[in-house]
Amino acid sequence: MDTTVVKTSAENKRWGGGTEPLKTSYGKMMMWFFITSDALTFAGFLAAYGFSRFKFADSWPIADNVFTHVPFIHGNYPMIFVAFMTFILIMSSVTMVLAVDAGHHMKKAKVTIYMFLTIIGGLVFLSSQAYEWSTFIKGTYGAVATEGGNILHIMDADGNQVALKDFAIAQGSDRERHESRTGLWFTSESTLPSYTFEEVLDGFKANPNLVVRTTYTGEDGHKTTLSRSESLRELETKGKNVVEGANLRQNEYGAPLFANYFFFITGFHGFHVSIGIMLNIIIFFNVLIGTYERRGSYEMVEKVGLYWHFVDLVWVFVFTFFYLV
């Protein structure tokens, strides 16, 4: 697709410059080589994620229990929102490739429209990811962590998870958050959870229909739920503190490592998307002021397009390994 690329006069001299080995222009080839190396980076991250998952095979959180939110709708809808995000990204890939195609035919107006749509798609995807992160960080139900660092979820008799605030019995604690300005200046602590472990335990005892779901996955692929008496013993002997939401240290959905990988890999992908949007905006304005029209070639659209498709390609794998498998 180099018809429109300006050729130099040294065309027929193999070593005189101006020839294109592999019939690909320099810029496009280097973009491909960058993509190969970036693919290896992402492969490294996803392989590391796979390593930890294989290592903690029986206690890794199940994505269906974690990513269940859809904006503006209450309830439990796993997969729906992330499927929407995937579709948005594929869609913006399509408008990008349409822009490249219009560029080959030197149709400036069409390239402009398709580039604009691509940018919008990218922005929608990024906002969706921001929503995904914020619900993940905020948490939904709250959980109890054990001495060994495992996470216990509280369930009702129907097998639905119950939020701590729905049954914990508040007892009014004097415990305040330690801040470095009020005490030892060289230590600090994060925000205290809304309930103490004792309040949760008392509430659990007072509601005979509540049981505990453990960190461990059973034969059927679901997390094991304990009987009432086992649940009580589990909470009393192993329970240590209350966990609400997820951050780099603790995670109410399961292993903190899961949250770490989630923030790191989707964050790194989101960073790529942001860079892609910036490049797309630069190209969009260049198209608008006619830079490529004057140059006689829209190849720059194609090169940035390659990067944008690569971002989509990576998301396809992130989607599989974080949400499906």
Added chain:
Amino acid sequence: MAADAHKLEIFRGLVKFKSNTQKIWGVLIFLSLVTAIEVVLGIFKPEILNVQVLGMKALNWIFIILTIVKAYYITWDFMHMRDELASFRRMVVWTGVFLISYLIFIILQEGGYIESVFANGFVKTDF
């Protein structure tokens, strides 16, 4: 390569499109279909697919194969790898595929080994 020299056949010539634009929409429909299958399987998780095949659930194998299928069509049709010279295509694709397969094999092997140490050794993690 002229701008109209796109290869317009997908599925090894089973489907041939009239123009590049038409091919793009065709590939979009195919990719959406594959994603829809993945999502439906992910929500319902049919019991029959829970059998172990080569050390992993059959369902997970289906997800991974469908992902690679999607990756193939994004690379070949959206990124125009289909239209590049075979030698250039191999330079990019084979390098990546070889290194990534090697990395995944060696790292997952190690992860599985450590898991077996946790499961069968004398390491206590639940207290």
